[in-house]
Amino acid sequence: MSTTTIPAGTKWWNGGRSPFNASYGKVMMWYFLMSDAFTFGAFLISYGTIRFSVNDWADPNKVFNSFPFAGHANLPLAFVSLMTFILIFSSVTMVLAVHEGHNMNRKGVEKYMILTIIGGAAFLACQAWEWTHLLTGEHVTLLNDGTMSVLPTTASSNPWGLPLEHNAMVAALQKTPHDQLVNIASTLHHSGTEVAHNTSAMSNTELINMISNSEIHATNLGRPAFGSYFFGITGFHGFHVLSGVVINIIMYIKTKLGHFDQRGHYEMIEKAGLYWHFVDLVWVFVFLCFYLV
């Protein structure tokens, strides 16, 4: 292709310079992030479609109402706002690292990369706590076979259906086998009821009386889709955070070794920064879709 036949000033796409005035790596990072945005968008829209299609979707203020070391205090939105601020703050330290990179200040880049890595690790720790809390939590639920049982929130079991009326609960407890009644009785201390130590030695009638006289919040079985979407989407996002932390650690080591000073620019920090900000961007929407509305 001849470059001489085209007049000067219109050779923007004719080779020799970047039409977008950005490096190949940076442009491709943007297109990767765009495709990733479609992936997350598809997940969230699918979640929204299913949520719109049912009457008894779980109330996020009931599911996500706990805080580490706060016992059984009812604190909706508190923990997730902590996670949000951690991620916003680590986004700020990342953009400050990019800024120091433009000024060729290696010490500054190192400092802000360390802070960003700490922020990412703190977010992952919060998510690990929240998942553990849901996966090991015990909720008294009416099963499809008409008996009562204790269920955690997992990808396939959801105890967050509509509230169960007291009479319906008592009727279901009559059909519930002894070992399940003992399990239910052992969760009663969550709602402030004194529980005898030898619950397994008590008769069914005694157990049923104890359970039905307590301040228990029994529910109907909820949609399994709730757990599937929650763990699927927050897990996919959490895996992005994890890989972002790993990338940031690699960038920190390369900064420390002086690779970017030898290269003469800190553009790799900028590309890692784009990925890290994208992770924050996705969280803004996960926060909206799962916790706020």
Place this chain on the structure above:
Amino acid sequence: MSQHTISPEITHAPQHSEGTGRIWKIFWVLSFLTIIELALGYFLYLKADDLSHTVILLTKIVIGILTLLKAYYIVSVFMHLGDEVRNMIMTITVPLVLFVWFIIAFLWDGNSWKEMRNTNAGSRPSIEKVQTAPVKEGDRK
């Protein structure tokens, strides 16, 4: 002010020499928007039983708009997309406009399923109805 050449093909570098004031300003903007979102979230939580369906929906839409505003600030300032060449901005943002239609279409569909679930609309006629349909003598063999 320092300019560092990444490649001879790139003729201009965005100005990053204005200091960190803008970054911190955007941090406070993002925190402020998040606090408003949380306040509206608590408002919905505390008053959900007293509010009409329309007010709840409007509050949720406002929270959604605040989220889009946060996304705009993150992409435009933190990711420096606002400093790029206009053509590049367009190749990234124009495809994302598809989301507008995706969201409308799919949520509409979800809502329509809920209506069918609640009214039994669109279901097949039950077997009893088919059996009670009049049968003409001539059709019998």
